[in-house]
Amino acid sequence: MKKIDLVVGARPNFIKAFPVYRALEELGCFELRLINTGQHYDDNMVAVFFEQLKMKEPDINLGIGSGRHGEQTARILDEIEREFMSQKPDLVIVFGDVNSTLAAALAAVKLHIPVAHVEAGLRSFDRTMPEEINRVLTDQISDLLFLSSPEAEDNLFKEGKDKNQIHFVGNTMIDSLICFQPLFDSARIKDSFNFQDKEYILITLHRPSNVDDPANLEQLIASLNRVAEIAPCLWPVHPRSREKLETIRAKTHHRLVMTDPLGYLEFMGLQRDAAVVITDSGGIQEESTFLGIPCLTVRDNTERPVTIEQGTNKLVGTEYSNIPAVVRETIVEKIEHKVPELWDGDASGRIARVLSQW
Ligand code: UD1
Ligand code: UDP
Numbered sequence: 001m002k003k004i005d006l007v008v009g010a011r012p013n014f015i016k017a018f019p020v021y022r023a024l025e026e027l028g029c030f031e032l033r034l035i036n037t038g039q040h041y042d043d044n045m046v047a048v049f050f051e052q053l054k055m056k057e058p059d060i061n062l063g064i065g066s067g068r069h070g071e072q073t074a075r076i077l078d079e080i081e082r083e084f085m086s087q088k089p090d091l092v093i094v095f096g097d098v099n100s101t102l103a104a105a106l107a108a109v110k111l112h113i114p115v116a117h118v119e120a121g122l123r124s125f126d127r128t129m130p131e132e133i134n135r136v137l138t139d140q141i142s143d144l145l146f147l148s149s150p151e152a153e154d155n156l157f158k159e160g161k162d163k164n165q166i167h168f169v170g171n172t173m174i175d176s177l178i179c180f181q182p183l184f185d186s187a188r189i190k191d192s193f194n195f196q197d198k199e200y201i202l203i204t205l206h207r208p209s210n211v212d213d214p215a216n217l218e219q220l221i222a223s224l225n226r227v228a229e230i231a232p233c234l235w236p237v238h239p240r241s242r243e244k245l246e247t248i249r250a251k252t253h254h255r256l257v258m259t260d261p262l263g264y265l266e267f268m269g270l271q272r273d274a275a276v277v278i279t280d281s282g283g284i285q286e287e288s289t290f291l292g293i294p295c296l297t298v299r300d301n302t303e304r305p306v307t308i309e310q311g312t313n314k315l316v317g318t319e320y321s322n323i324p325a326v327v328r329e330t331i332v333e334k335i336e337h338k339v340p341e342l343w344d345g346d347a348s349g350r351i352a353r354v355l356s357q358w
Helices: 011-027 047-052 069-087 099-110 130-141 151-158 172-183 187-193 214-230 239-248 264-273 282-291 320-332 347-357
Strands: 002-008 030-036 091-095 115-118 144-147 166-168 201-204 233-236 256-259 276-279 295-297 313-315
Touching: 002 011, 002 069, 002 099, 011 030, 011 047, 011 091, 011 115, 011 172, 011 282, 011 347, 030 069, 047 264, 069 099, 091 099, 099 115, 099 130, 115 130, 115 347, 144 151, 144 347, 151 166, 166 347, 172 264, 172 282, 172 347, 187 264, 201 214, 214 233, 214 239, 214 256, 214 320, 264 282, 276 282, 276 320, 282 295, 282 313, 295 320
Parallel strands: 002 030, 002 091, 091 115, 115 144, 144 166, 201 233, 201 276, 233 256, 276 295, 295 313
Antiparallel strands: none
16 A cells, blocks of 8 residues: 655644545555644644544654744754655645645655645745745645645746646635534633623734734734724634733733633634634634634735635734724624635545545
């Protein structure tokens, strides 16, 4: 049997990779290994996803942890290269745009192991984002490019990729959403904060451009305090943001509630029932589009334009003082939306079928 290694490491990777693992497992014609780099390691960033998405334990845990970009990427590269050399997979599959994605792809390609990139071709055209560098470089060295959105094809053509490498399969993050939707459950959390459906705002913000600079973060909190005057807000805080918030000790409105990161089923239940989502997350722009929940993205650009053109996403930019007015407007608006093409729960099945022919 041909050997395939699937590499994960950060929270969004788990959600994108699990349905692909399952679809390949069902085919029964590959020997699969799941390698977890350990880029993320807190239980509420990792273990809860393995448990809730009913995923087997990784075959290999590299235990890399946090570090500067060069440091973290280099450590993954070093450790995963050893794994690839000892086990010689026939294909390595990487997901999304995190440092683990690029490091695994680079290690594989130098050993002449073909690489498949799931979520290829997305571009924000903003090279100050570490993710954009990871996307461009990973696509450049990947042999198989699995696309979640049609406009990604053009981006890849412009970068010289060949048509026969490209497969528009749909969105594997939405596969997880569709599969686990019946189990979404936020009742306990809503009860504990006395939130009513469609009357609260869900927030997640963790992009370095929003949270790393203390003065910037203070302005962001000031704006969110004004949003909390409009409706109660819940912010499950990413560990990067938690660390930065601790350094500024900003005063928060009593209706701006912060919690630890939440499990997938709880978070998705809260997202489904929210009035509005305020975020800078890539994945949440897509999930909210699928669910039809208005999404305000606190960024100047997005690599996921389909969520604006067809979905419920609006770029509010990084002039934070504008956010409350946009929230007021959005909360009463009826937003028309479409579910983008092939976001139908079978993207992973398509990937498995392509690979079975490959
Ligand atoms: C990474 C990805 C980002 C993705 C996000 C998903 C890169 C360059 N960035 O950002 O694209 O949107 O994951 O959540 O790969 N930390 C903990 N516990 C953890 C993980 C992180 O405390 O389990 C803290 C550490 O202080 C760490 C910081 O968070 O230094 C940042 O973690 P890191 O993985 O470097 O980047 P993210 O901001 O999580
Ligand atoms: N998510 C979660 N709990 C949380 C916050 C997010 O389960 O407290 C899920 C969210 O629904 C989405 C994924 O994590 O499926 C997005 O990950 P993240 O925002 O960390 O990364 P990005 O998509 O920005 O790379």
